[in-house]
Amino acid sequence: MSFEPVAGFRFGAVSAGIRKDGRIDVALAVADQPAVVAGMFTRNVVRAAPVDIAMQRVRSGRARAVVANSGCANACTGEAGWKATLDTTRAVAESIGASEDEVLPASTGVIGAVLPAHRIIERVPELSARLSPTGYLDFAQAICTTDRWPKLAQRKLGAGATLLGIGKGAGMIHPDVGPPHATMLVFLFTDAVIDAGEASDALAASCDVTFNACSVDGDTSTNDTVLLLSSGASQRRVSRDELSAGLTEVCGELARSMVADGEGSTHVAEIRVRGLATRDGARAVARTVATSMLVKTALFGKDANWGRLLAAAGRAGVPFDPREAQILVGGIPIVRDGAPVGAEAELKANEVLARDTYVIELVLGGGPGDFAYLTSDLGHGYVDVNAGYRS
Amino acid sequence: MSFEPVAGFRFGAVSAGIRKDGRIDVALAVADQPAVVAGMFTRNVVRAAPVDIAMQRVRSGRARAVVANSGCANACTGEAGWKATLDTTRAVAESIGASEDEVLPASTGVIGAVLPAHRIIERVPELSARLSPTGYLDFAQAICTTDRWPKLAQRKLGAGATLLGIGKGAGMIHPDVGPPHATMLVFLFTDAVIDAGEASDALAASCDVTFNACSVDGDTSTNDTVLLLSSGASQRRVSRDELSAGLTEVCGELARSMVADGEGSTHVAEIRVRGLATRDGARAVARTVATSMLVKTALFGKDANWGRLLAAAGRAGVPFDPREAQILVGGIPIVRDGAPVGAEAELKANEVLARDTYVIELVLGGGPGDFAYLTSDLGHGYVDVNAGYRS
Structure with a gap:
């Protein structure tokens, strides 16, 4: 630079x-x-x-x-x-x-x-x-x-x-x-x-x-x-x-x-939420997914754990029909119409999750509301930095 | 039993x-x-x-x-x-x-x-x-x-x-x-x-x-x-x-x-928030402190890191005057009038944090709103359980 x-x-x-x-x-x-x-x-x-x-x-x-x-x-x-x-x-x-x-x-x-x-x-x-x-x-x-x-x-x-x-x-x-x-x-x-x-x-x-x-x-x-x-x-x-x-x-x-450079971070994930009624709704869902401890530990584990992604989206207080949900990891669909695409797709998605940076898309309907959020993974490095920061 | x-x-x-x-x-x-x-x-x-x-x-x-x-x-x-x-x-x-x-x-x-x-x-x-x-x-x-x-x-x-x-x-x-x-x-x-x-x-x-x-x-x-x-x-x-x-x-x-029994949990902390204007406000602050990753890693580290406690309280969207804040760990005051009591108090508080279970009180004013929340600490055990849950 x-x-x-x-x-x-x-x-x-x-x-x-x-x-x-x-x-x-x-x-x-x-x-x-x-x-x-x-x-x-x-x-x-x-x-x-x-x-x-x-x-x-x-x-x-x-x-x-x-x-x-x-x-x-x-x-x-x-x-x-x-x-x-x-x-x-x-x-x-x-x-x-x-x-x-x-x-x-x-x-x-x-x-x-x-x-x-x-x-x-x-x-x-x-x-x-x-x-x-x-x-x-x-x-x-x-x-x-x-x-x-x-x-x-x-x-x-x-x-x-x-x-x-x-x-x-x-x-x-x-x-x-x-x-x-x-x-x-x-x-x-x-x-x-x-x-x-x-x-x-x-x-x-x-x-x-x-x-x-x-x-x-x-x-x-x-x-x-x-x-x-x-x-x-x-x-x-x-x-x-x-x-x-x-x-x-x-x-x-x-x-x-x-x-x-997030403390202990090994990956940067961009969480893109699309298809909700409003941008504020999409922001709330993206923020909830991006700050979920279960999502962040799954990213550390390089595991395309779409159940955690969808469960986190569902607790954001924003209405959507889970039966319409699509989830893509690095462009690879792993959830379609609210149900898993299959083990092969998830294995491909796990390869994406081994990269330094990638995009996870949650398409939760046909509305105009979208928002993107950046997050890091949660691993042992984070615990090491923060369990002993002051000492 | x-x-x-x-x-x-x-x-x-x-x-x-x-x-x-x-x-x-x-x-x-x-x-x-x-x-x-x-x-x-x-x-x-x-x-x-x-x-x-x-x-x-x-x-x-x-x-x-x-x-x-x-x-x-x-x-x-x-x-x-x-x-x-x-x-x-x-x-x-x-x-x-x-x-x-x-x-x-x-x-x-x-x-x-x-x-x-x-x-x-x-x-x-x-x-x-x-x-x-x-x-x-x-x-x-x-x-x-x-x-x-x-x-x-x-x-x-x-x-x-x-x-x-x-x-x-x-x-x-x-x-x-x-x-x-x-x-x-x-x-x-x-x-x-x-x-x-x-x-x-x-x-x-x-x-x-x-x-x-x-x-x-x-x-x-x-x-x-x-x-x-x-x-x-x-x-x-x-x-x-x-x-x-x-x-x-x-x-x-x-x-x-x-x-x-929380995944990887080694301590149970009861976060008691008192003195806010409303019970809903106290609940929001208690929940924010109880779910803060920085607070939970500090508890894992047995560190009376009151700065993280107060910073988490402050981002809950509930108004209070930080200059009036008191924080007690197991009954030991470590923050009075928004400022640290001192290193000796914090050392005593760290001893409390070595116990299996303890109470942390945040007194944030003179209002009637109070609420208590139970939380666990965040350590390596949590990462181990969740980075590999599906495999």
């Missing part, structure tokens, strides 16, 4: 000793001039201090910088946590000559520990000195927690403008982000000319079919944050459609990367 | 070769005279043939027999499955001198295979010959699938009447049964004098706080069935309160036994 700079933005990262392993853990992105900004935040009622502060600040539609750390979520930390985030963003603001309200914080890591602001503040001069147009790889690395790889995606927006997305996420991944509302962190940078309202609408629509349509473990985080910053430095105005298409592609690629 | 006969009922079981391992797999309970009956069935829209047939028949409020098998759920089997269940119940009816509509079927096992009715029908004469007032242990054994132990519970209903409950269930356990709506199978037998309406109301209320308040894997089955049969043979009329109390105790004991 190679990525290009985004005109008007510089990036950098340092180690401030927040993570125990000494890896880089504080990332900074700075816009040379105030950037247009839009944000989406977790809808969990338990929200970390940096989420509440970024939610407030993003309302202005303008920002100069994003400061993000791994190793500490600064969630459930009360007044002390709130102050730690404010102190950090103030130090960054002073260092880059911005106002405090123009610096957006984001944190990921263990819940319940107060962000050690003084460690970050001590390193802000070095962090500022390291900023460079190509520093995005360091930025992406610094926000990783249990991630096995950094997550970046890039697309051209029409001629002359570019969109770069940087994300992290492997556990507590079942984003449910809304306009001014994962620990998924995603930062999107573009040099296209867009206005804040347009950015916000396009971002909400894109999140809805990408991050809000993927799950590792069904657990929505206290810290999920998606920020889009536009410098306008390319001086190219892009259409709403171009922006939406680019955002959906970049966000889709990052969402897929998070699920592939 | 020792159990007493219930006047007016006889029980028996045989092996009909439905299970591959040759264990007893067909169970029969017969009332000497037509019994009062009430039933609760899965609300999954994908329902097995025996569920649909039992739902129809239970409406009369009268039944003579229950015939249940393990090894085959007879779900998603279309017309052939429907006919197989009808043929089976007809053979039983002829054998005991009842009408076909008085025989209630129930099945559990693999989804998608048609019940081999001929094997059961061949063994019906032997099954009828084996019926005895003390045959309930055989009955309980015959309906087990991945269960490690048979599940029975008994209570006196006032003076002179008794209630015996027989259940099975270890996986696909997240019952959601309603009045004419896992695979949990539960059969309740009493010799008390009760009427059908009373039985139905009391059963619905008891299921709501027992089976519908427990989860192993969050997956609601196509076959969940709860049947209450009353012979009246004790000639003791019990009050509605006596019946409800007895049912709730017996159903509660069976629900706890199912969760303890």
Whole structure:
């Protein structure tokens, strides 16, 4: 993978000793001039201090910088946590000559520990000195927690403008982000000319079919944050459609990367539900199938266990006639008219399930409602990562 | 454990070769005279043939027999499955001198295979010959699938009447049964004098706080069935309160036994949520915490990971102020006013989590809404059982 700079933005990262392993853990992105900004935040009622502060600040539609750390979520930390985030963003603001309200914080890591602001503040001069147009790889690395790889995606927006997305996420991944509302962190940078309202609408629509349509473990985080910053430095105005298409592609690629990197994940399955009366119904069924522990363990076992798929679909609270149900794995029909096609078809389907990634389609009627959801499998790796995460 | 006969009922079981391992797999309970009956069935829209047939028949409020098998759920089997269940119940009816509509079927096992009715029908004469007032242990054994132990519970209903409950269930356990709506199978037998309406109301209320308040894997089955049969043979009329109390105790004991026997389960946790505005809100939060994969893996790891508890509570869609949240593990406060009490408290809580069973309380405000949910932990055993279930 190679990525290009985004005109008007510089990036950098340092180690401030927040993570125990000494890896880089504080990332900074700075816009040379105030950037247009839009944000989406977790809808969990338990929200970390940096989420509440970024939610407030993003309302202005303008920002100069994003400061993000791994190793500490600064969630459930009360007044002390709130102050730690404010102190950090103030130090960054002073260092880059911005106002405090123009610096957006984001944190990921263990819940319940107060962000050690003084460690970050001590390193802000070095962090500022390291900023460079190509520093995005360091930025992406610094926000990783249990991630096995950094997550970046890039697309051209029409001629002359570019969109770069940087994300992290492997556990507590079942984003449910809304306009001014994962620990998924995603930062999107573009040099296209867009206005804040347009950015916000396009971002909400894109999140809805990408991050809000993927799950590792069904657990929505206290810290999920998606920020889009536009410098306008390319001086190219892009259409709403171009922006939406680019955002959906970049966000889709990052969402897929998070699920592939899902804690203990060995497969990425796309659950496509079709034929229901409404899209909301299809979303509910796709989400129920994608988060079913029995479905996810069957995927780990590479077993085309259509009974579990159909049983999960049936408990989503959405009406359909099971006698009309069709199920296809990698295009191979294994259920037709609600009954199994046969052992031969299932053996072929099991071969599909041995692949890294595949599509499972549930056709549950003749209606127009469809929705696709990305999910990972549930195996021993997930248990190993999560039964001992804090120790 | 020792159990007493219930006047007016006889029980028996045989092996009909439905299970591959040759264990007893067909169970029969017969009332000497037509019994009062009430039933609760899965609300999954994908329902097995025996569920649909039992739902129809239970409406009369009268039944003579229950015939249940393990090894085959007879779900998603279309017309052939429907006919197989009808043929089976007809053979039983002829054998005991009842009408076909008085025989209630129930099945559990693999989804998608048609019940081999001929094997059961061949063994019906032997099954009828084996019926005895003390045959309930055989009955309980015959309906087990991945269960490690048979599940029975008994209570006196006032003076002179008794209630015996027989259940099975270890996986696909997240019952959601309603009045004419896992695979949990539960059969309740009493010799008390009760009427059908009373039985139905009391059963619905008891299921709501027992089976519908427990989860192993969050997956609601196509076959969940709860049947209450009353012979009246004790000639003791019990009050509605006596019946409800007895049912709730017996159903509660069976629900706890199912969760303890949950596939791969090593602990039973009772998640008590208090202080919300409504009971429905408390139920939603308790269910979300009890089915969270991150919570369940933390319980497997014996880790008092309150951040996961609070994050799960926060994504249930129920408003509360996290700054007021208290969390107690086995009575030990680990979160007060939304912040951690400290490392010492958490170490003590970790000791509680090493026990077989314990209570976790989340106090989320000062409101009257409370609800308790039983859940198991998620460890390697669960993955082992479910990644290879069909093979």
